[in-house]
Amino acid sequence: MAERLPREVFDRLRGVVEGREKLDIHVAGIVAMAMKEWAVGLGATHYTHWFQPRTELTAEKHMAFLNVNDAGLPLEFFSGGELIQSEPDASSLPSGGMRSVFEARGYTGWDPSSPAFVVSHSRGGTLCIPSVFCSYDGTPLDMKTPLLKAIGALEERALRMIRLFGNRGVRWVHATVGGEQEFFLVDEALASRRPDLVFCGRTVMGCPPPKGQRMGDHYFGAIHPRVLEFMEDAQDALARLGVAIRTRHNESAPGQFEFAPHFAEANLAADQNQITMETLRTVARRHGFLLLLHEKPFAGLNGSGKHINFSLQDSEGRNLLKPAGGNERRGLQFLAFLTALLRGMRDHGGLLRASVAGPGNVHRLGGHEAPPPIMSVFLGSVLTRLLEDLEEGVQSAIDPRGDLDLGLFRLPALRTENTDRNRTAPVAFTGNKFEFRAPGASQSMSGPLTVIFALWARGMDVVMAAIQSSLDRGKDINEAALEAVREVARESRAVRFEGNCYSPEWAEEARRRGLPLAPSTPEALGLYTTPENRELLSSLGIMTDRELFAYHDIRLHQFVTTTDIEMEILGAMVREGVLPALSRQIVLEGQSLAALAGGPEAPGRMEPLARMGRLKDTLRDRLDALETLRETLGGDDPEERAFRITEEALPLMEELRGWCDEAERCVAADLWPYPRCRELLHLP
Numbered sequence: 001m002a003e004r005l006p007r008e009v010f011d012r013l014r015g016v017v018e019g020r021e022k023l024d025i026h027v028a029g030i031v032a033m034a035m036k037e038w039a040v041g042l043g044a045t046h047y048t049h050w051f052q053p054r055t056e057l058t059a060e061k062h063m064a065f066l067n068v069n070d071a072g073l074p075l076e077f078f079s080g081g082e083l084i085q086s087e088p089d090a091s092s093l094p095s096g097g098m099r100s101v102f103e104a105r106g107y108t109g110w111d112p113s114s115p116a117f118v119v120s121h122s123r124g125g126t127l128c129i130p131s132v133f134c135s136y137d138g139t140p141l142d143m144k145t146p147l148l149k150a151i152g153a154l155e156e157r158a159l160r161m162i163r164l165f166g167n168r169g170v171r172w173v174h175a176t177v178g179g180e181q182e183f184f185l186v187d188e189a190l191a192s193r194r195p196d197l198v199f200c201g202r203t204v205m206g207c208p209p210p211k212g213q214r215m216g217d218h219y220f221g222a223i224h225p226r227v228l229e230f231m232e233d234a235q236d237a238l239a240r241l242g243v244a245i246r247t248r249h250n251e252s253a254p255g256q257f258e259f260a261p262h263f264a265e266a267n268l269a270a271d272q273n274q275i276t277m278e279t280l281r282t283v284a285r286r287h288g289f290l291l292l293l294h295e296k297p298f299a300g301l302n303g304s305g306k307h308i309n310f311s312l313q314d315s316e317g318r319n320l321l322k323p324a325g326g327n328e329r330r331g332l333q334f335l336a337f338l339t340a341l342l343r344g345m346r347d348h349g350g351l352l353r354a355s356v357a358g359p360g361n362v363h364r365l366g367g368h369e370a371p372p373p374i375m376s377v378f379l380g381s382v383l384t385r386l387l388e389d390l391e392e393g394v395q396s397a398i399d400p401r402g403d404l405d406l407g408l409f410r411l412p413a414l415r416t417e418n419t420d421r422n423r424t425a426p427v428a429f430t431g432n433k434f435e436f437r438a439p440g441a442s443q444s445m446s447g448p449l450t451v452i453f454a455l456w457a458r459g460m461d462v463v464m465a466a467i468q469s470s471l472d473r474g475k476d477i478n479e480a481a482l483e484a485v486r487e488v489a490r491e492s493r494a495v496r497f498e499g500n501c502y503s504p505e506w507a508e509e510a511r512r513r514g515l516p517l518a519p520s521t522p523e524a525l526g527l528y529t530t531p532e533n534r535e536l537l538s539s540l541g542i543m544t545d546r547e548l549f550a551y552h553d554i555r556l557h558q559f560v561t562t563t564d565i566e567m568e569i570l571g572a573m574v575r576e577g578v579l580p581a582l583s584r585q586i587v588l589e590g591q592s593l594a595a596l597a598g599g600p601e602a603p604g605r606m607e608p609l610a611r612m613g614r615l616k617d618t619l620r621d622r623l624d625a626l627e628t629l630r631e632t633l634g635g636d637d638p639e640e641r642a643f644r645i646t647e648e649a650l651p652l653m654e655e656l657r658g659w660c661d662e663a664e665r666c667v668a669a670d671l672w673p674y675p676r677c678r679e680l681l682h683l684p
Contacts, residue, residue, distance in 0.1 A: 029080030096550025208300035295360035303364035304441035344455030350516035357524035378425035577673035
């Protein structure tokens with residue numbers, strides 16, 4: 001932009017990006033002209049307002065730069081008005097009932113804070129303009145708008161917090177985010193022969209591979225040459241789109257991998273994660289792979305998450321979650337930000353649980369590979385002991401060895417990473433940032449981030465009010481902050497847990513502490529609409545009650561519809577593939593047995609044949625039960641359907657899967673109709 005825009009226009013656009021001024025149509029016109037020339041130079045023939053509806057995916061409506069003038073001659077044209085706004089259909093995308101079929105008008109609006117990018121195609125390219133999406137009456141219908149509002153609420157309060165501690169030179173505070181993306185790669189030719197992978201993104205049946213991940217040799221192992229070629233092409237494609245991938249490696253399960261980018265400002269990080277997922281899909285196809293982003297594509301193997309690391313950075317380059325050394329005030333400031341998040345978690349942990357509830361994560365959360373659905377925070381032994389001593393008002397007895405000094409004469413020195421990590425904790429402090437491990441691999445980061453920033457902003461309100469109250473009583477900032485931190489730490493004790501979050505004892509302890517327990521998806525989604533969570537989002541201007549109830553309905557509908565598709569695919573695979581294969585196996589066994597008639601081996605061969613007959617009858621019975629249940633799951637109440645799916649359909653699907661897996665063990669390889677998991681997860 002600096003190279004292509006007049007200096008005055010560039011400065012004004014930078015002011016828009018930083019939130020210091022509104023976008024002027026005259027400025028937009030000059031920017032549009034320069035943006036078009038830049039994009040055309042990169043091969044673009046079309047542009048699109050690239051937005052994020054509530055499908056967890058992205059959407060785009062391509063418009064040609066090519067126009068025709070009054071004389072019928074071709075003319076490339078792109079105005080400031082076209083840059084600022086476009087008009088996609090607002091009735092066909094999820095709205096939770098806020099838009100009817102006949103209410104089709106909607107708008108996309110340019111988000112200047114996220115850079116435009118060009119996606120190249122074989123015969124050209126498309127200029128993608130990151131945008132918000134709203135209905136005709138201005139009601140947000142996307143994931144980006146609530147996130148932008150939550151970012152604004154958090155950053156405004158973080159700046160006030162810093163200034164409360166006396167730092168007047170800081171101009172801004174930005175939320176920074178890095179999202180680790182896990183995914184599976186399977187051979188596309190094999191996967192195309194499995195309807196469940198094609199339509200559901202996961203296997204609804206299939207025996208686990210014999211080796212699986214039991215040997216622990218895939219995690220951080222040498223990357224398969226074919227996968228490495230894919231990774232290098234994907235990293236190159238992402239770099240051209242402005243996404244810098246910092247780490248790549250094998251994950252725990254065979255066929256599972258991870259990319260992690262550099263940290264970026266929160267809004268940009270959320271956009272870049274969507275770019276990453278789509279780019280990985282595209283590049284995977286070029287390399288003969290099918291990319292699986294489902295949270296649990298293979299039973300019995302590690303599922304895929306999207307670990308969201310987040311922090312705060314000020315205009316002077318300081319990470320506000322990095323314990324400051326040698327300065328008492330900055331040490332207290334660090335503790336103020338830390339305890340603010342704890343307080344927000346105490347009051348609104350249920351909202352955080354709701355933000356990761358979905359049709360895929362229901363198969364992953366709670367397993368010994370992902371955090372449980374109980375929201376808690378792991379701080380590590382040193383910070384935990386420090387807060388406990390603060391609560392008691394005593395000199396800490398923590399061993400002060402280390403090279404990090406908070407500058408507090410009352411407290412010991414700390415080291416940035418002087419504690420173990422707890423991989424069972426949903427939220428963990430990892431030295432200079434927090435890591436939220438519960439989001440699913442296929443999720444948009446915008447949903448969880450919106451909630452994290454909202455509850456953190458509310459926690460900052462509580463901390464700042466406590467500090468201000470002490471200041472009004474004549475105390476200095478250090479004493480006021482220490483009192484506030486002590487009180488907030490005491491109030492938020494319930495969400496701090498250092499132990500094994502997988503243990504049954506923790507669930508009982510969490511219940512005694514009053515933490516929300518919502519193991520199922522409909523229970524968790526119901527936490528969106530509790531009075532305290534509605535008040536939080538509405539009072540911060542992030543979502544109105546109407547928008548929040550609509551969002552709740554959208555997420556319920558996604559869960560119901562996704563599971564219904566899985567039931568249909570499972571039923572079809574059993575009826576069209578498993579039962580015929582088992583029948584052919586029974587016929588072959590019967591023919592073999594007939595050839596042995598009267599021989600000494602005949603009696604011993606009767607029982608396996610009878611067992612297969614009983615298995616076939618059981619499969620038919622369970623399939624009929626599933627199809628009958630599916631027919632009765634209709635109705636107008638999505639919440640009632642979601643609970644019936646949870647309580648009846650999911651267990652029945654698991655039972656049917658078990659019988660299908662038993663059939664797979666009985667049927668010869670040349671008769672089994674689908675590629676087996678051991679074939680899908682092995683790259684020769």
